[in-house]
Structure formats: structure tokens, C-alpha cells
């Protein structure tokens with residue numbers, strides 16, 4: 148059993164920089180968890196603490212229920228794959244993959260069977276005699292993975308292992324990693340700054356910012372119910388639109404007043420917002436919840452506004468339309484045949500049942 152648990156873990160470097168600031172995280176046995184966040188948010192440090200490459204400043208790390216704070220990396224039964232997977236240049240693929248096992252004096256037949264089986268899983272059997280310089284980036288990354296797999300660790304730690312690959316290879320390797328996880332049945336913790344990678348890979352994702360875990364949940368729950376503006380804006384592409392405005396009361400109901408337009412806050416949200424009447428809040432709406440009025444049947448004066456289409460970005464399967472009012476700008480995902488005239492006012496519909504409101508000062512989600 149290889150659950151990984153971090154309890155109140157902090158890591159403070161030299162001049163008082165809290166790279167990791169009181170993290171609590173429980174990764175179940177055989178689970179695939181992704182740590183995602185912008186550069187500098189403490190992802191690599193968290194991973195290195197689990198690996199034992201850094202010591203915690205405070206808190207405890209448990210692997211398989213045991214505190215491992217004082218256990219050296221080599222005795223933690225983990226394998227780590229980095230972005231810069233340095234293969235030994237003078238060894239061929241077989242020698243690279245078998246190196247750790249030879250170091251640990253495994254019997255030759257055991258080494259041979261593990262390397263061949265792993266090479267088979269990764270589809271690199273035909274490369275076993277080649278040297279690293281004779282491999283493409285994707286092939287090298289597979290060898291680096293293979294080197295970790297042959298050790299049969301109970302926990303795999305990945306630190307942005309696909310960042311050096313081109314977009315197509317990244318997508319391919321992503322699917323392979325999923326398959327690998329099902330096949331190997333190991334606990335995997337995967338670090339990335341790429342929210343698409345996080346959404347597609349993780350059974351659960353921990354969104355990090357400034358050394359703290361902001362939210363830890365299943366991808367779609369984070370997408371649908373972000374706990375704060377940071378998470379809302381980080382997960383999703385193109386990102387959620389944020390629009391500044393005020394909550395106002397009119398005819399007994401609450402509205403969001405952007406200055407140039409007024410939209411009605413749905414009844415199921417109304418009881419969360421009375422404390423904000425007359426105050427500024429931020430409305431969040433995802434690009435897929437904004438429509439050209441011509442294409443929807445639920446338009447009304449309560450959810451329709453006028454905005455100028457400034458830019459159309461054709462994506463093939465759809466168009467990204469960039470709109471602006473005097474006060475705000477936002478992006479909508481529209482049908483690829485929806486090509487409004489540039490520079491002209493258009494009637495836009497917000498699906499108000501899908502919007503979020505955020506506290507302007509704290510950034511916390513109001514609803």
C-alpha cells in the first residue's frame with residue numbers, strides 16, 4: 148500500500164522564502180494526482196520533499212502510513228521522472244534502463260526480463276541497442292520513463308516530464324501515461340503548469356498558488372465549482388472571463404450592474420448576495436456560456452447585453468470571439484460559422500445560471 152500523505156508541510160528556503168506553506172494532501176494508494184499551478188507556486192519543491200531530495204522545515208510526510216521525514220531518497224521506494232531526463236550519453240537504451248537495477252545487484256535474468264517487458268509496454272524494444280543521441284525527444288522521454296518503471300517503485304513522481312516535447316507528442320504521451328497508470332497500478336503524483344494536462348490526467352488535481360493548495364478535487368468539480376477567483380481563472384481554456392460591476396436591487400430582485408449593461412442574478416443565487424447590495428463584485432463567466440443572440444432561444448432583457456466584436460479567432464472546430472463594452476472585455480466560444488461583423492455592436496446572451504460571483508477584496512467565491 149502506498150498512500151502518500153503530507154501533513155502541515157512547509158519548506159522555507161534560506162532568506163525566509165516559504166516555497167511550500169502548510170500543505171495538507173492525501174493521495175490514495177494507486178491514485179493519479181496532479182499538482183498544477185503557475186511557475187514558482189511550489190510544485191517542484193513539494194515533489195522533491197516527497198522524494199526526499201529536500202528536507203521539510205516543518206510537518207510530516209507519510210508514505211504507506213509511515214513517516215519518512217528522515218528516510219533517505221533511495222529507501223523511499225519511489226522513482227522520479229524530470230523534465231530534463233538526463234540519459235547517460237555513452238550507454239545504449241538497454242544499459243540506461245537497466246542501470247539502477249545493476250547498481251542494486253539484481254540477478255541478470257531478472258534485469259533482462261524487466262527491461263524487455265518495460266520496453267514492450269513502451270513500444271521501444273527496437274531501440275534497445277541505440278544510443279541516446281540517436282533518439283528523438285519523444286523516444287528519449289520514453290526511455291526515461293522506462294528507467295523509472297523497471298524499478299517497480301510503489302510511487303512515481305513526475306515533474307513536468309512532457310514539457311520538452313512538441314504539442315503532438317505531448318498529447319500522445321499523455322494518453323500513454325494514462326494507459327500506463329492503469330497497467331502498472333501504482334500511485335502517481337504528476338506536476339505540471341499546464342491546466343489541460345492536469346484536467347486530462349488527474350483523477351484528482353491539486354491547484355497550487357504561492358506555496359499553498361487552493362483546491363483539491365476531481366477535475367470537473369474544480370471546473371464547475373472553483374473556490375476562488377485564482378482557481379476559476381487558472382483552470383479552463385480560454386480562461387473564465389472576469390467582469391467588474393456592482394450588485395444592485397431593482398423591483399425586489401438583485402441585478403449585476405456593469406455600468407453599461409444590467410443582467411439579472413438568477414433566483415437560486417439571490418440569497419447569497421444581499422450582503423453585497425451596493426458593493427462591487429466580480430462576475431465570472433466561461434467563454435462557452437456566452438452566446439450570440441441569434442443562436443439561442445432563452446434570450447430575454449434579463450440576460451442580454453450589447454457588445455462590440457473586436458477580433459475573431461478561428462479554431463477550426465469553433466471560433467473565439469473577443470467582445471468589448473466601454474468597461475469590460477470578454478471572450479466567447481461560438482460556432483465556427485458564427486462570424487459577426489468586426490467593430491459592430493451585437494446582442495450577446497449570458498447564460499446567467501452558469502455565472503459565478505467573486506468577492507472583490509478576498510477573491511473568494513460568493514456563489
Ligand SMILES: Nc1ncnc2c1ncn2[C@@H]1O[C@H](COP(=O)(O)OP(=O)(O)O)[C@@H](O)[C@H]1O
Pocket residue numbers: 160161164165166184185186187188189190191192193
Ligand atoms: N533551492 C532553492 N533555494 C531558494 N529558493 C528556492 C529554491 N528552490 C525553489 N525556490 C523558490 O521556491 C518557490 C517555489 O519554487 P518551485 O517549487 O520550483 O516552483 P514550481 O515548481 O511550482 O515552479 C520559488 O519562489 C522558487 O524561487
Ligand SMILES: [Mg+2]
Pocket residue numbers: 190191192
Ligand atoms: Mg517546477
